[in-house]
Amino acid sequence: MIDRSRLAVLLDRERGSFRARNPRSAAAYEAARGHLFGGVPMTWMNKTAAGFPLYLATAKGARVTDVDGHEYVDLCLGDTGAMAGHSPAATVAAVGRRFGELGGATVMMPTEDAGWVGEELGRRFGLPYWSFSLTATDANRWAIRLARAITGRPKILVNSYCYHGSVDEVLIVVGADGEQVSREGNVGAPVDPTVTSRVVEFNDLAALERELAYGDVAAVLMEPALTNIGIVLPEAGYLEGVRRLTEKYGTLLINDETHTFSAGPGGCTGAWGLSPDIVTIGKAIGGGIPSGGYGLSAEVAAQVEGMSGLDLVDMGGVGGTLAGNALSVAAMRATLEHVLTDDAFARMTELATHFTKGVQDVIDRYSLPWSVTQLGARAEYRFASPAPRTGGESNAANDADLDDYLHVYLANRGVLLTPFHNMALMCPDTTTNDVDLHHEVFAAAVAELAG
Ligand code: PMP
Secondary structure, three states: OOOHHHHHHHHHHHHHHHHHHOHHHHHHHHHHOOOOHHHOOOHHHHOOOOOOOOOEEEEEEOEEEEOOOOEEEEOOHHHHOOOOOEOOHHHHHHHHHHHHHHHOOOOOOOOHHHHHHHHHHHHHHOOOEEEEEOOHHHHHHHHHHHHHHHHOOOEEEEEOOOOOOOOHHHOEEEOOOOOEEEOOOOOOOOOOHHHHEEEEOOOOHHHHHHHHOOOOEEEEEEOOOEOOOOOEOOOOOHHHHHHHHHHHOOOEEEEEOOOHHHHOOOHHHHHOOOOOOEEEEEHHHHOOOOOEEEEEOHHHHHHHHHOOOOOOOOOOOOOOOOOOOHHHHHHHHHHHHHHOOHHHHHHHHHHHHHHHHHHHHHHHHOOOOOEEEEEOOEEEEEOOOOOOOOHHHHHHOOOHHHHHHHHHHHHOOOEEOOOOOOEEEOOOOOOHHHHHHHHHHHHHHHHHHHO
């Protein structure tokens, strides 16, 4: 068991050395506080274990340096936005050529790259018709609109403690007594999400059937494995059950592959042979340039196209001025063609297996009540054993001080984990030595805690 007073002392010590090590980041943060809301360019950047964020200087491949001159092995990779590695050469070249030599980032004209990207995403995810966005959030919003248009139904069903972007419908959880409630902290909800949504626990097919039986659910929006509340893997038969029940009740199935893309070149959908009606994705596919998209089955595309009165070419609520722009599409093409290739995924997955094994060794050595779960190129440790099987269980295993201790301990010794998770992601440039450095520092952090 964790000695809480020892943890408090160690956390305090590590925060002190973080402050001492990073005077320039601290000064930049202080200077920005009068001009930036919350002192940061985007409020999530305040999610930091030590009181202020590190300021970026340079980033290449699996490495970043901060303004105080420290180098880090980056296992955060922009919370998946940089799963292709920072500034991968092929993407840099394609983006440079598009923006510089050829010219034109946002012209409201298609480029030939777009058809190539649609075909490649079709090969990987098995859905033939693609449209682009700049974020996964927007891909989800637009997919939800199409699902409501086709089915004429009002509600969206999600899994408890999912995350699909700042989409109003998804901020709903299963409450302590099994009731449906707005997620704590939900900022300015337009209506209570219980009006627009239904929610069930992941891996609970009985609850899913109960909620779908109301007949008012346009789409189930889900990750094939939860990744935003630790990794929660599907149990045997669960995803087949979801597909069967959604078909039975006339509900569309949307797989959000934004994070589960780590499972392979076609995400979980490709790796596990799933057949959703719609796939949404964002973050990594542009190699760092804002990109996203949604893919539709032939049936869904035909249904939408067959409906009269939908304004798909102007102000109907689907699409955006900068979506599918020439720069973003050039970045997606280069990243998919040359960086996040089938071979790269095989290497990244091998490294994540090495990561998982090393963490499990430490857990075993100290008989910790923790677990580590891998999803392709990603792995995550969680303070619960056995590994949680629902979002609710995983949420109950949160331990903010322990999270902060491990994050700041690792950062002080050159390793970055994703601030929102204990998640480690491999990119094509991550090396065995990088993973070994994590193991060494993680083992030392745990040894000090164990005393
Ligand atoms: N879907 C999933 C599964 C995500 O994890 C996230 C972000 N963490 C999003 C969608 C939203 O991505 P973005 O913030 O880039 O729109």
